[in-house]
Amino acid sequence: MTTVPEIFRYVSIYRALSAGEQKALLTSVVLLPFFSLGLRLAGLQRFQAWLDRSPLPAKCR
Numbered sequence: 001m002t003t004v005p006e007i008f009r010y011v012s013i014y015r016a017l018s019a020g021e022q023k024a025l026l027t028s029v030v031l032l033p034f035f036s037l038g039l040r041l042a043g044l045q046r047f048q049a050w051l052d053r054s055p056l057p058a059k060c061r
Contacts, residue, residue, distance in 0.1 A: 014022065038047045 014025070017025065035047075038050070042050065
């Protein structure tokens with residue numbers, strides 16, 4: 001189990017990141033379980049095809 005001092009260390013490391021890095025980290029933490037579930041349910045080929053068909057946000061183009 002994680003102790004309280006370790007949690008404070010992780011928080012301080014997180015706060016040392018730039019705003020863009022914090023956003024990228026949180027986005028990846030939130031999206032990772034969805035990608036895992038998609039791979040398990042659809043398989044790699046169908047999941048990749050679905051990702052290829054889905055539109056990208058304007059910022060990512």
